Amino acid sequence: xxxxxxxxxxxxxxxxxxxxxxxxxxxxxxxxxxxxxxxxxxxxxxxxxxxxxxxxxxxxxxxxxxxxxxxxxxxxxxxxxxxxxxxxxxxxxxxxxxxxxxxxxxxxxxxxxxxxxxxxxxxxxxxxxxxxxxxxxxxxxxxxxxxxxxxxxxxxxxxxxxxxxxxxxxxxxxxxxxxxxxxxxxxxxxxxxxxxxxxxxxxxxxxxxxxxxxxxxxxxxxxxxxxxxxxxxxxxxxxxxxxxxxxxxxxxxxxxxxxxxxxxxxxxxxxxxxxxxxxxxxxxxxxxxxxxxxxxxxxxxxxxxxxxxxxxxxxxxxxxxxxxxxxxxxxxxxxxxxxxxxxxxxxxxxxxxxxxxxxxxxxxxxxxxxxxxxxxxxxxxxxxxxxxxxxxxxxxxxxxxxxxxxxxx
Amino acid sequence: xxxxxxxxxxxxxxxxxxxxxxxxxxxxxxxxxxxxxxxxxxxxxxxxxxxxxxxxxxxxxxxxxxxxxxxxxxxxxxxxxxxxxxxxxxxxxxxxxxxxxxxxxxxxxxxxxxxxxxxxxxxxxxxxxxxxxxxxxxxxxxxxxxxxxxxxxxxxxxxxxxxxxxxxxxxxxxxxxxxxxxxxxxxxxxxxxxxxxxxxxxxxxxxxxxxxxxxxxxxxxxxxxxxxxxxxxxxxxxxxxxxxxxxxxxxxxxxxxxxxxxxxxxxxxxxxxxxxxxxxxxxxxxxxxxxxxxxxxxxxxxxxxxxxxxxxxxxxxxxxxxxxxxxxxxxxxxxxxxxxxxxxxxxxxxxxxxxxxxxxxxxxxxxxxxxxxxxxxxxxxxxxxxxxxxxxxxxxxxxxxxxxxxxxx
Numbered sequence: 001x002x003x004x005x006x007x008x009x010x011x012x013x014x015x016x017x018x019x020x021x022x023x024x025x026x027x028x029x030x031x032x033x034x035x036x037x038x039x040x041x042x043x044x045x046x047x048x049x050x051x052x053x054x055x056x057x058x059x060x061x062x063x064x065x066x067x068x069x070x071x072x073x074x075x076x077x078x079x080x081x082x083x084x085x086x087x088x089x090x091x092x093x094x095x096x097x098x099x100x101x102x103x104x105x106x107x108x109x110x111x112x113x114x115x116x117x118x119x120x121x122x123x124x125x126x127x128x129x130x131x132x133x134x135x136x137x138x139x140x141x142x143x144x145x146x147x148x149x150x151x152x153x154x155x156x157x158x159x160x161x162x163x164x165x166x167x168x169x170x171x172x173x174x175x176x177x178x179x180x181x182x183x184x185x186x187x188x189x190x191x192x193x194x195x196x197x198x199x200x201x202x203x204x205x206x207x208x209x210x211x212x213x214x215x216x217x218x219x220x221x222x223x224x225x226x227x228x229x230x231x232x233x234x235x236x237x238x239x240x241x242x243x244x245x246x247x248x249x250x251x252x253x254x255x256x257x258x259x260x261x262x263x264x265x266x267x268x269x270x271x272x273x274x275x276x277x278x279x280x281x282x283x284x285x286x287x288x289x290x291x292x293x294x295x296x297x298x299x300x301x302x303x304x305x306x307x308x309x310x311x312x313x314x315x316x317x318x319x320x321x322x323x324x325x326x327x328x329x330x331x332x333x334x335x336x337x338x339x340x341x342x343x344x345x346x347x348x349x350x351x352x353x354x355x356x357x358x359x360x361x362x363x364x365x366x367x368x369x370x371x372x373x374x375x376x377x378x379x380x381x382x383x384x385x386x387x388x389x390x391x392x393x394x395x396x397x398x399x400x401x402x403x404x405x406x407x408x409x
Numbered sequence: 410x411x412x413x414x415x416x417x418x419x420x421x422x423x424x425x426x427x428x429x430x431x432x433x434x435x436x437x438x439x440x441x442x443x444x445x446x447x448x449x450x451x452x453x454x455x456x457x458x459x460x461x462x463x464x465x466x467x468x469x470x471x472x473x474x475x476x477x478x479x480x481x482x483x484x485x486x487x488x489x490x491x492x493x494x495x496x497x498x499x500x501x502x503x504x505x506x507x508x509x510x511x512x513x514x515x516x517x518x519x520x521x522x523x524x525x526x527x528x529x530x531x532x533x534x535x536x537x538x539x540x541x542x543x544x545x546x547x548x549x550x551x552x553x554x555x556x557x558x559x560x561x562x563x564x565x566x567x568x569x570x571x572x573x574x575x576x577x578x579x580x581x582x583x584x585x586x587x588x589x590x591x592x593x594x595x596x597x598x599x600x601x602x603x604x605x606x607x608x609x610x611x612x613x614x615x616x617x618x619x620x621x622x623x624x625x626x627x628x629x630x631x632x633x634x635x636x637x638x639x640x641x642x643x644x645x646x647x648x649x650x651x652x653x654x655x656x657x658x659x660x661x662x663x664x665x666x667x668x669x670x671x672x673x674x675x676x677x678x679x680x681x682x683x684x685x686x687x688x689x690x691x692x693x694x695x696x697x698x699x700x701x702x703x704x705x706x707x708x709x710x711x712x713x714x715x716x717x718x719x720x721x722x723x724x725x726x727x728x729x730x731x732x733x734x735x736x737x738x739x740x741x742x743x744x745x746x747x748x749x750x751x752x753x754x755x756x757x758x759x760x761x762x763x764x765x766x767x768x769x770x771x772x773x774x775x776x777x778x779x780x781x782x783x784x785x786x787x788x789x790x791x792x793x794x795x796x797x798x799x800x801x802x803x804x805x806x807x808x809x810x811x812x813x814x815x816x817x818x
Binding site: 011012013014015016017018019020021023024025026027028029030031036037038039040041042043044049071104109111112113114115132134153155158179181190191192193195196199208210211212213215221223270272275276277278279280281283284285287288289290293294295296297298299300301303304307308337338350351352353382383384385386387 | 420421422428432439523588605685693698699704716747748760794795
C-alpha cells in the first residue's frame with residue numbers, strides 16, 4: 001500500500017503557539033485517498049532541518065507534503081530549501097504574479113513589492129493557484145512519487161489541497177487502496193467497563209481495531225482495506241454495545257441531534273449558565289441549524305435567570321443557582337419564552353473557583369423538556385474549566401439524543 | 410542550549426481523528442523551562458516505528474517525551490517497546506496497582522482485571538502518579554538525559570506533567586536557558602501592509618523575529634535568550650505598530666476585554682444570531698467572567714429577535730435580518746433587557762448556503778452599544794462556516810476593545 005509523510009515546518013508549533021490542525025486535515029484526506037499518513041514530523045524553519053526531513057521522507061514515502069514557511073515575510077526559507085533539495089533553480093512565474101495582484105485588487109489594495117517573492121517557483125514544479133492568499137502551492141513529481149508544498153495558513157492550505165492537489169492525487173494513484181473505517185460512538189459507559197464487555201471479542205488479522213477514549217465517551221474504530229471483513233466485525237461489535245451507541249462514523253452529537261429533530265420536525269431552545277453559550281454554539285456549528293433551533297438565553301447572572309427565564313427568587317435562595325430545581329425552572333422558562341418543542345438547560349460550577357464540599361467544581365445540573373416530559377439530572381465532571389464546559393455541553397446533547405432515540409413521538 | 414524532542418504515538422492522529430494538542434501543551438511548557446522542543450515526530454503504535462523514533466531522539470536530545478499508547482486496552486504496545494528499547498524488564502508495581510484501584514473506588518466501581526497491566530513498570534523507571542486516570546507516567550534518566558512517557562489523554566498527561574515531570578525537570582536542569590518570548594498582537598492591518606510598515610526594521614542576530622498571521626490579525630513575536638536585546642527590539646517595534654496593537658504576550662481578546670471591563674466596572678451583554686452563542690462562550694471561557702458579563706440572547710430565529718429583543722418586524726421586512734439596522738435594534742434590545750453598560754450584537758450569513766449577490770456568505774453586521782454611543786459596522790469574512798464564525802466573534806471583541814482602549818470613561 002502507498003503511504004504518505006507530512007512535514008510541518010514552523011517554529012510556532014514547536015513553541016506551542018499554534019496547534020497543528022493542518023496535519024489533522026491532511027491525514028483525513030490522505031487516508032480517504034488510500035494514501036494514509038504513516039509518519040509526520042514537525043521541524044524548525046531552518047535549512048538543515050528542512051533538508052534532513054525531506055531526505056528522510058522522500059526516500060521512503062510515495063507522497064510527501066510540507067506545510068508552512070511559504071509566506072512573503074523574511075523568516076520563510078522553505079521554498080529556497082525545497083528548490084535546493086530537488087536541485088532546481090527558482091524562476092519568476094508571471095501567472096502567479098498576476099494571481100497575487102488579483103488577490104490584492106480584490107481587497108482594494110495595491111500589491112506590496114515584498115510579494116514578488118511569492119511568484120518565484122522552482123523550475124519543473126507546477127504552481128497551484130491560491131485564491132485565498134498569496135503563496136501558491138507547489139507540486140513536483142518524479143516517477144511514482146509526488147511532492148507538494150502548501151502555505152501554513154489552514155484556510156489557504158485546505159483550499160489548494162481540495163481544489164488542486166486532491167484531483168492530482170486521485171488521477172495519479174486511483175483509489176483502490178482506500179482505507180475503510182467504521183466507527184461506533186458510545187456514551188454512558190467507562191472505557192474499562194466497555195473493555196470487559198468486549199474482553200472475548202477478537203477482530204480478525206486484517207481488521208485493525210482501535211479504542212478512542214474521549215472525555216466522557218469512547219469511540220470504537222475498525223479499519224483496513226477489506227470492506228467485507230470490516231463490516232462483519234463492525235456489526236458483531238455493534239450488537240454487543242448497542243445500548244451505549246449513539247452514532248456511527250462521522251456522526252457528531254450535533255449532527256445526530258439535527259437529524260433526529262429534523263425528522264421529527266421538532267424545534268429546540270437552550271438556556272445556559274455555566275456553559276455560557278457553548279451548547280448553542282455547538283448546535284449552530286452545522287449549517288441548516290435554523291431548521292431545528294430557535295435560539296435561547298445565556299443567563300450567566302442570577303438576575304438574568306429571574307428576569308428573562310422567570311426562575312423564582314425563592315428557588316435561588318433555597319436551593320441555589322446550581323440545583324436541579326433551578327435547572328428545571330430554567331428549562332421551562334426558555335421553553336415558554338421561545339415556544340419550542342424541546343429545551344435544554346445547564347447550570348453548574350465550571351471552576352476553577354466557586355466549588356464547595358457539597359457542590360464541587362465540575363458539578364453541573366441539567367434540565368430537559370420534551371413536550372410534556374420535564375426532568376433534571378446532575379453530573380460531576382473532571383478536568384479544567386474548558387474540559388468541564390466541553391463535556392457538560394456534550395453530555396447535555398447526548399442525554400437528549402439517547403432519550404429521543406428511545407422514544408416515539 | 411538543551412533541547413527536547415516529543416514523540417507522539419497514535420494511529421488516531423495519523424488518521425486525522427485527533428488533533429495533537431498534547432504537543433502544543435508540552436512545547437509551551439518545555440520552552441518556558443529552557444528545554445525548547447526542537448523536533449517532534451508522530452508515529453504509529455507499531456514496534457518498529459516506536460523503536461526507530463526512540464533511537465533517533467534519545468541519541469540527539471536531552472529530554473525525550475512520548476505521549477500516547479499507555480491505555481489498558483489491547484492496542485497499546487508502547488510500554489513494552491519502551492522497556493525493550495532501554496533494555497529493561499517490566500515488573501509489577503504494588504503502589505501503582507493501589508493507585509489504579511483507588512481511581513476506580515472513587516468512581517464507585519470495581520477495578521476491571523484488565524487494568525493490572527497498568528501496574529507493570531520497566532525496572533529502574535520511576536512511576537509517576539496519575540490521579541486522573543489509570544496509566545501512570547514513566548520517568549527514566551541516564552546521566553544528563555531524561556525520558557518521560559505519558560498517557561495520550563490530554564487531561565491525564567497535563568496533570569502528570571505539571572505535578573511531577575515539571576518539578577523533576579526544574580530541579581535537574583535549572584532554568585538559566587529559559588527562552589524569553591515577547592509578542593505584539595495587532596488587528597486591523599493586513600500582513601503585507603504590516604510588512605511594508607516594518608520593511609526597514611531589522612532585529613539583531615541574537616533575537617529571532619517571527620510573523621504569525623492568523624485569520625483577521627497578525628502577531629509579531631521576538632524570542633531568544635537575551636532578555637535585554639529582546640526588550641529593546643520589542644519596544645522599537647511596538648512604537649511603530651502601536652495604532653494596531655491591542656495586546657501583548659499571553660493576552661487574548663477575551664483576557665484584554667475582561668481586564669478593561671473589570672477596571673472600568675462595566676457589565677457586558679450580548680445578542681447573537683450568526684455566531685450562535687460563540688461570542689458569549691468566548692467571554693465566559695475565562696474564570697471570573699461573572700464580574701464583567703451578565704448574559705445575553707441567541708436570537709437565531711427571526712421570531713426570537715422580535716419577541717425577546719424587540720427588533721421591529723418592519724426593520725426585518727425592509728432591511729432583512731442581516732443589516733446594520735437589525736444589528737442596532739438587537740444591541741439596544743439586549744442592553745435594555747439585561748440593563749448592561751455595554752452590549753454587542755452579531756447578525757450575518759455564516760454559510761455555506763444563504764448568500765446572495767448583495768449579501769454574500771461571510772457578511773456579518775455588528776452592533777455596539779457603550780453607554781450612549783451606539784454604532785454598527787459590516788464586515789465580510791472569508792473561509793468556511795467555522796472560520797467565518799470564529800473570525801466574526803473575535804472581530805466583535807477586538808472592535809469593542811479598540812474602542813474602549815481609545816476612550817476614557
